[in-house]
Structures are given as structure tokens and as C-alpha cells.
Amino acid sequence: MKFTLQAKDKLSRARAGEIETAHGTIKTPIFMPVGTAGTVKAVHQHELVNDIQAQIILGNTYHLYLRPGLDVIQKAGGLHQFINWDRPMLTDSGGYQVYSLTEVRKIKEEGVTFRSHIDGSKHLFTPENVMDTQRIIGADIIMAFDECTPYPCDYQYARRSLDMTHRWLKRCCDRFDSTEPLYGYDQTLFPIVQGSVYKDLREKSAETIASFNREGNAIGGLSVGEPAEEMYAMTEVVTNILPVDKPRYLMGVGTPVNLLENIALGIDMFDCVMPTRNARNGMLFTQKGIINIKNEKWKDDFSPIDPDSDLLVDRLHTKAYLRHLIKSQEILGAQIASLHNLHFYLWLVGQAREKIIDGTFYDWKNSMVKILDQRL
Structure with a gap:
């Protein structure tokens, strides 16, 4: 993987760049649609390419490990082949999903024991083995195994968890560096900064992660319930320390405003289930604000879903029809709304990139x- 920094905003830390991977080039800042189980919910791959113009999607190690299972994915030749996706892909490590299974998991130095949400089986x-699993899945960018602490989180717990995450990172790197990719192209490992909302812990973690000198770095443990101001404060602390010549990925974030504010703090990559999950519940993000399409006011509104959009379904169908x-x-409602929201998110980061390059980002943001x- 190669990262090239192309432009910097003069009034903020926003940057535009390119990440070169074996499956193509990603123009940053970028939003990655979440394809949890080998599918972006309610959106076909050809729509991701042709309508949304997604440059990279995300898969989930925990879910793919459980279903369809590693044997199926490996027989298919990796997840790219299995789902017929020839563009870049990133997989998370499963750490967040395991963290969310508070009632059915136990965390120890060795790793995490958990029970499947599907059939209760123990794993x-x-x-x-998370490095081995991500080798089998075959994503271009893979994540280190970490513990994502909850919010609020006791300082002592956050400190102990952080130290263990750093020990786990050493084990991840040792395993990754001692194994080879399975499908004839390179993979890249990103470490993850943790530390909850404690400035000294975030600084310690960012310094430790940077010392591993991997090709890119991620920030985890934010957007887990803390106020947005805390998220921005911790992101700023970390981006002060992480190297400027490597991409920075803020995991699980967030709203359109979150994206813009964090781009201004120097973040390059984002993912979040919000655009598709909210779409399925009738919440649309637009250039003029947020629409709850379930509201009565849209019942007989026969104007296009979004007249400002260049997405075909936004102009083809009306608000009244989508509400129905x-x-x-x-x-079909989930499909149209998901297409709309993902298209808007990709439009937004694309606009941010253009504004960074032409020097007008800060005022536009x-x-x-x-x-x-x-x-x-």
C-alpha cells in the first residue's frame, strides 16, 4: 500500500490524498460503505460501483467468520471473489462486535472467548487467529485485534485495556509479518489507537501505535456514546501525534457533520452503518438537512426525493412514493433510501476533497x- 498526500487546507488540518492498493486507488478523504456479511445491506454491487461510485467497502471479520465461514470464503478464493467485488476492501478485526457481546464474552490476556449470536456455540x-482469519478473507487493509472500551469507562479499566491492546498489537504484527497473503496480492495491517476519552491515555496509545511504523493507523473507541465534543477532542489529540504521511482511519463515524469536523482534524477514512441503517428507518440525509420520510408532511409531496442529487432514483421517484x-x-423503500444516503455520504466527502484541493474547505465546512x- 502507498499513501500520497496531495493537498492540505491552510486553515485546518484537512488533507486530500490517494491510497494505492492491489485492487485500485482510493481518493481521500473517503467514506467506506459497511458490508458487514459480504453485502452492503439493500444495495447491489453494481449499484455501489455505478450509482454510488464507492471506491472501497468494509467487511466484518466476526460475522464472516461465523457465516458463511472461513472454509467457504477460502474455497471461493477470498471475499473479493466470493462477492464479485474487484475494488479495495477493508476488514475490521471483530473486536468491536465482541465488545458489544457483553453478556456472552470473556476477555483474557490470551484473547476473547465468546458465544455466537447465531447458535450459541463457543469461540x-x-x-x-484473527490475523489468520483476515488472511483468509483477503481484504486489502486489515485491522489489528483490540479491545474497544465502553462509554463511560473507568480510568483504571481504560488504562489496563489499553496496555493489553498494545500487547495484542505486538502479537498481531508478529503473526502478520510471519505469514504470507493467500491470493497473490499484498495486504496491509493498521493498528488501532484506544484510550477512551482520557487525554493522557490517547497520547500514550497514539505514540505507541506510531512506533510500530505500519503503513496506516486507525482510531477506535469513539462514537460509542460519548458527546461529539469529546470525540473531536480525542481525535485532535491523536492526529497531533500520528504521522502525517500515513492515512488515518476513524472507525465507526458517523453523522455527516461528524465527517466534516473530523476531516478538518486530519482524518482520511471513515465507515459507519448510519447511512444504511437510518435509511431503512426512513431517515434521509440531504444537502439541505435531514428528512424523516415517515412524517405526515411528505404523504402527498410529489416532488423528487432529492432534486439536488444526480442519483437517478432521487429524481425518478417522489417523496410521497418513498414514504409509502x-x-x-x-x-424497495430500503433499497432507494440506502442508495440515496450512501450516495450523499460519498458526495459529501468528494466535495470535501475538492474544497481542500482548491483551498476553500474551511469556510465551506x-x-x-x-x-x-x-x-x-
Whole structure:
């Protein structure tokens, strides 16, 4: 993997760059649609390419490990082949999913024992076997195994967890560096900064992660319930320390405003289930603000879903029709709304990139954040 920094904003830390991978080039800043189980929910791969123009998608190690299982993925030749996706892909380590299984998992130095949410069967994730699992899945960028602490989190617990995450990272790197990719192309390992909302822990973690000198770095443990101001404060602490010549990935973030504010702090990569999950519940993100399409006011509104959009379904169908589909729980409603929201997210980071390059990002960002949280 190669990262090239192409432009910097003069009034913020926003940057534009390119990440070169075996499956193509990613222009940053970028948002990665979440394809948890080998599919971005309600969106076909050809729509991701042709309508949304997604440059990279994300897969989930925990879910793919359980179903369809590593044997199926390996027989298929890796996840790219299995789902017919020839562009870059990133997999998380499963750490967040295991963290969320608070009632059915136990964390020890060796790793994490957990029970499957599907059938209750018992499994163990270790730094080593998670590296092996992600080798089999075959993503271009893979994540280190870490513990994602909850919010709020006691300082002493956060400190102990952080130290263990750093020990796990050493084990991840040792395993990764002693094994080879399985499908004839290189993979890249990103470590993850943790430390909850404690400045000294975030600084310690960022310094430790940077010392491993991997090709890119991630920031985890944010967007887990803390106020946005805490997220921004911790992101700023970390981006002060992480090397400027490597991509920075803020995991699990977030709203359109979150994206813009964190781009201004020097973040290059994002992922979040919000655009698709909220879409299925009738929440649309637009250039003028947020639409709850279930509201009565849209019942007989026969204007296009989003007249500002260049997405075909946004101009082809009306708000009234989409409201009818969502209220009726028709699958087409989830499809249209998911396409719309993902297209908007990709449009937003694309605009941010253009503004960084032409030197107008800071003022544009400040004007946009005043609009994007408005309820229409």
C-alpha cells in the first residue's frame, strides 16, 4: 500500500490524498460503505460501483467468520471473489462486535472467548487467529485485534485495556509479518489507537501505535456514546501525534457533520452503518438537512426525493412514493433510501476533497455544518 498526500487546507488540518492498493486507488478523504456479511445491506454491487461510485467497502471479520465461514470464503478464493467485488476492501478485526457481546464474552490476556449470536456455540478470538482469519478473507487493509472500551469507562479499566491492546498489537504484527497473503496480492495491517476519552491515555496509545511504523493507523473507541465534543477532542489529540504521511482511519463515524469536523482534524477514512441503517428507518440525509420520510408532511409531496442529487432514483421517484414504501415496509423503500444516503455520504466527502484541493474547505465546512443537522 502507498499513501500520497496531495493537498492540505491552510486553515485546518484537512488533507486530500490517494491510497494505492492491489485492487485500485482510493481518493481521500473517503467514506467506506459497511458490508458487514459480504453485502452492503439493500444495495447491489453494481449499484455501489455505478450509482454510488464507492471506491472501497468494509467487511466484518466476526460475522464472516461465523457465516458463511472461513472454509467457504477460502474455497471461493477470498471475499473479493466470493462477492464479485474487484475494488479495495477493508476488514475490521471483530473486536468491536465482541465488545458489544457483553453478556456472552470473556476477555483474557490470551484473547476473547465468546458465544455466537447465531447458535450459541463457543469461540475464541486471539490476536494470532484473527490475523489468520483476515488472511483468509483477503481484504486489502486489515485491522489489528483490540479491545474497544465502553462509554463511560473507568480510568483504571481504560488504562489496563489499553496496555493489553498494545500487547495484542505486538502479537498481531508478529503473526502478520510471519505469514504470507493467500491470493497473490499484498495486504496491509493498521493498528488501532484506544484510550477512551482520557487525554493522557490517547497520547500514550497514539505514540505507541506510531512506533510500530505500519503503513496506516486507525482510531477506535469513539462514537460509542460519548458527546461529539469529546470525540473531536480525542481525535485532535491523536492526529497531533500520528504521522502525517500515513492515512488515518476513524472507525465507526458517523453523522455527516461528524465527517466534516473530523476531516478538518486530519482524518482520511471513515465507515459507519448510519447511512444504511437510518435509511431503512426512513431517515434521509440531504444537502439541505435531514428528512424523516415517515412524517405526515411528505404523504402527498410529489416532488423528487432529492432534486439536488444526480442519483437517478432521487429524481425518478417522489417523496410521497418513498414514504409509502417505507411505511409499508416494502424492500424497495430500503433499497432507494440506502442508495440515496450512501450516495450523499460519498458526495459529501468528494466535495470535501475538492474544497481542500482548491483551498476553500474551511469556510465551506463551516457553512455546511450549520445546514446538515437541520430537520426538514
